[in-house]
């Protein structure tokens with residue numbers, strides 16, 4: 518029963534804040550989030566003409582970034598289990614006539630055959646999936662042999678001085694600002710830092726990705742280690 522309630526709570530939380538999700542992302546990250554997604558696209562190795570998947574795509578910013586890498590001959594599929602988030606991605610796709618198809622799907626049960634995509638990405642999403650390992654395994658299942666998965670996430674910076682400054686902002690100021698703008702809906706911006714603190718650190722996540730059968734696993738850091746991209750190749 519608990520396993521069923523948690524995803525519903527997460528979906529409800531994102532539905533409640535969908536309308537302010539994009540502007541708050543840019544504001545609270547000091548506009549760094551665009552560069553982080555670009556770095557994830559670079560890390561996943563998407564090339565012109567590729568078919569790629571972005572899971573937990575939300576409002577489709579990472580899917581849109583992928584579409585620039587695969588070009589008009591390629592195709593991007595973006596999936597998320599929160600329809601209110603996905604709907605906000607549709608005008609972005611239309612405005613750029615991007616080769617992106619968006620759909621509603623649970624990352625734990627992706628409606629695709631094995632070995633379908635050249636690359637599979639997830640941006641700030643896997644932390645919210647009820648079963649982390651099962652989510653990564655499902656991403657790997659639909660990745661073609663030789664293709665990569667890339668996991669873009671918040672992590673805790675290792676430099677003690679920077680960590681202090683970061684914690685003051687991330688644990689104290691960000692929840693206040695985020696909840697102020699969203700009217701405190703579902704305390705979503707209190708959940709954000711709590712979920713990051715509970716999430717595996719970069720070394721543990723690396724071992725988990727390896728344990729899911731991916732090879733050549735490496736980690737790219739951004740913004741003083743606040744952001745990591747774990748990249749693995751499907752054998």
Ligand SMILES: C[S@@+](CC[C@H](N)C(=O)[O-])C[C@H]1O[C@@H](n2cnc3c(N)ncnc32)[C@H](O)[C@@H]1O
Nearest residue numbers: 531573574575597598599602623624640642645
């Ligand atoms: C923080 S948002 C990230 C959105 C987007 N990837 C980005 O870069 O901004 C997390 C997203 O993960 C989605 N999500 C969480 N668990 C999911 C699951 N099991 N299946 C599909 N989507 C999920 C939520 O609905 C939400 O849209």
